[in-house]
Amino acid sequence: MSYLLSILSLKVLFPLLLSMAFGVFVGAMPGLTATMAVALIIPLTYYMEPLTGLAMVIGVSFTAIFAGDIPATFLRIPGTPASGAAVLDGFEMNKKGKGALALTLDLFCSALGGLIGVLILIFTAPPLAEVALKFTHFEYFWLGVFGLSMAAVLSRGNTIKGLLSALFGLLISTIGIDVTTGYPRFTFGITELMDGVSFIPAMIGLFGISEVLKRLSFRESLDLPSVKINGKLDVLEALKLMYRNKFIIIRSSLIGTFIGALPGAGADIAAWVAYGAEKSLSGNEIGSGSPRGVIAPTSANNAAIGGTWIPALALGIPGDSITAIVLGAMLMYGLKPGPLIFAQSKDLVYQIFAVALLVQIMLLPVGWLGIKAFSRLVSLRAGVVMSAVVLFSMVGSYAIRNSVFDIWLMALFGLLGYVMEKINMPLAPMVLALILGRMIEDNLRIGLIKSGGSIIPFLTRPISLILFSLIVLTLLGPSIWKVVRKLKD
Amino acid sequence: MDRKRWWWEFAIALFVFLIGAYGLFESLKMPTGDPHDSPGLTPAVLSAILMVLSAALMFYLLFIFKRNLKGWSLSESKGRNEGSREERLKTQRLVVFIALTVAYVALLGKIPYTLATFLYLVGSYLYFKSVKLHVAIGIALLVSLSLMYSFGHLLGVRLP
Known part of the structure; x- marks a missing residue:
């Protein structure tokens, strides 16, 4: 409590508020990621006190991840990769006229998920970081496959097309320099492809540009407001839904925190796994505009940020690209992240925890203002909004690598997404495959090199075995459950 | 499924099949060695599965198309022209x-x-x-x- 009181000064709160407003702006812009928001704010904090600087970084990262869900719900364009899973049911709810409810749920779940993630960080950082360190290439391979098994869950009822979508995504993910041999695969001599297909332009194209093309098909819809919003957040209804689905929030936050704590995983994978877990438990309702499909990924992605701080603070190992920048900033402030930080800079560490808790509370009013501002913009005529969406998508795609090639890539994926949707081929498995493809292949092959070509370590290590069992359960669980129920009847 | 949708589905299945065939062809040209040292192994396996699945989808569509052709009436065609x-x-x-x-x-x-x-x-x-x-x-x-x-x-x- 004393740490919480110690941060309640204007010199911390004012920059924190500014950084959160900045986080909303950058997070809501398609293609501009939370990592970019943090990277942009770090230079401003050079001459600040460590607490103020780190408060700004914490504020911007949590807010940007939440803000990514705003365009995801209104326009079907994830503001950041972590909002990819939130697109599915958020946008469907918006189409049913429940956009305000979806975003209210999103806001509260983000704050609550973030809170749970931070509390786990405070109470279990050192032991959880130790578990995370036990993950080697064998476990990361299974973690990737576990994430990909969610593609099967997302394709239920449309299995062949879902599988085609996922396999096509996996094949695309093999483009680029091969990690073990250095051989360029399917690069056609294009330098930009050496590093693989950039995931963000692909996602913006698949979800966002395809939606723009779909809207253009209907002339009359271009004269109407892009999104009809009443502007009032449905607080009471959202709280009721959250109470009814409290276990989903807790489960998704735990998934988010744990995956966030694994170095190299992150909020985007966490959100997909939480969404997939929910879909496999709740059935076909998820994906058609169910509040549960909003609650699960939005709780998980913000909880994952707390998770990423666990190995960063306890071991000095970044959980994702944001904490990699944060670690650099901490060194700049003269701090040494690692096991000793809890002894050497105890006061500052607990003040950081207090800031992280405070950010979850401040996220509510700041996020509400962000939703209000964005809903004003998207209530302009669809023709005007769609052109702006294309422009922002281009800036976002370009900004990742300063490459016009990525703009063409985005446009190509937009066309692909449009055609895929024409025949009801789900987009989500392809996005999932694009995120996880490289992770799975690289870890499989490095694991095989380490084991001399043997697959035994993939199946005998305790964590590998647990993950493998989870995959089997995810894929076969519903069928087994059906058989058991039939036999019972 | 209407005729237009059928064409879209068939065209995409064919496109994916061709992509798979190209992927397989290119993968087989890549250097080979131990499974973990072969850059072409993963894309080759993925391409082959893509080909099999898209071929299955095309087969399925051809079967449906035959069935749908029997029920194709003039009034439907008029509606389509409008x-x-x-x-x-x-x-x-x-x-x-x-x-x-x-x-x-x-x-x-x-x-x-x-x-x-x-x-x-x-x-x-x-x-x-x-x-x-x-x-x-x-x-x-x-x-x-x-x-x-x-x-x-x-x-x-x-x-x-």
Whole structure:
């Protein structure tokens, strides 16, 4: 409590508020990621006190991840990769006229998920970081496959097309320099492809540009407001839904925190796994505009940020690209992240925890203002909004690598997404495959090199075995459950 | 499933099959060695499965198509002809939008970003008749200048 009181000064709160407003702006812009928001704010904090600087970084990262869900719900364009899973049911709810409810749920779940993630960080950082360190290439391979098994869950009822979508995504993910041999695969001599297909332009194209093309098909819809919003957040209804689905929030936050704590995983994978877990438990309702499909990924992605701080603070190992920048900033402030930080800079560490808790509370009013501002913009005529969406998508795609090639890539994926949707081929498995493809292949092959070509370590290590069992359960669980129920009847 | 949808599905299945065939062909040309040392192994396996699945989808579609052909009536065709004008307009809109966007991206780097953006916005607003000319010019000017200022100057994001 004393740490919480110690941060309640204007010199911390004012920059924190500014950084959160900045986080909303950058997070809501398609293609501009939370990592970019943090990277942009770090230079401003050079001459600040460590607490103020780190408060700004914490504020911007949590807010940007939440803000990514705003365009995801209104326009079907994830503001950041972590909002990819939130697109599915958020946008469907918006189409049913429940956009305000979806975003209210999103806001509260983000704050609550973030809170749970931070509390786990405070109470279990050192032991959880130790578990995370036990993950080697064998476990990361299974973690990737576990994430990909969610593609099967997302394709239920449309299995062949879902599988085609996922396999096509996996094949695309093999483009680029091969990690073990250095051989360029399917690069056609294009330098930009050496590093693989950039995931963000692909996602913006698949979800966002395809939606723009779909809207253009209907002339009359271009004269109407892009999104009809009443502007009032449905607080009471959202709280009721959250109470009814409290276990989903807790489960998704735990998934988010744990995956966030694994170095190299992150909020985007966490959100997909939480969404997939929910879909496999709740059935076909998820994906058609169910509040549960909003609650699960939005709780998980913000909880994952707390998770990423666990190995960063306890071991000095970044959980994702944001904490990699944060670690650099901490060194700049003269701090040494690692096991000793809890002894050497105890006061500052607990003040950081207090800031992280405070950010979850401040996220509510700041996020509400962000939703209000964005809903004003998207209530302009669809023709005007769609052109702006294309422009922002281009800036976002370009900004990742300063490459016009990525703009063409985005446009190509937009066309692909449009055609895929024409025949009801789900987009989500392809996005999932694009995120996880490289992770799975690289870890499989490095694991095989380490084991001399043997697959035994993939199946005998305790964590590998647990993950493998989870995959089997995810894929076969519903069928087994059906058989058991039939036999019972 | 109507005839148009059938064609779309068949064309995409064929496209994916061809992609798979190309992937397999290219993968087999890559250096081979131990499974973990072969860069072509993963894409070869993925391509082969893609080919099998898309072939299965094509087979399935051909079976449905035969069944659907029997129930194809004249009245349905008439209805389709009436709807085809709207279809043509829809395709025209998409083609113009894609052409506008391609022209815009192609212009980037040749003329200043703000000017290209301004022209693109005015063009798209006018073609889609979203707003009147003076409003289109006003909004396009505002958006292109604020994009340049907010991203280029305030955030330091490099613009195309």
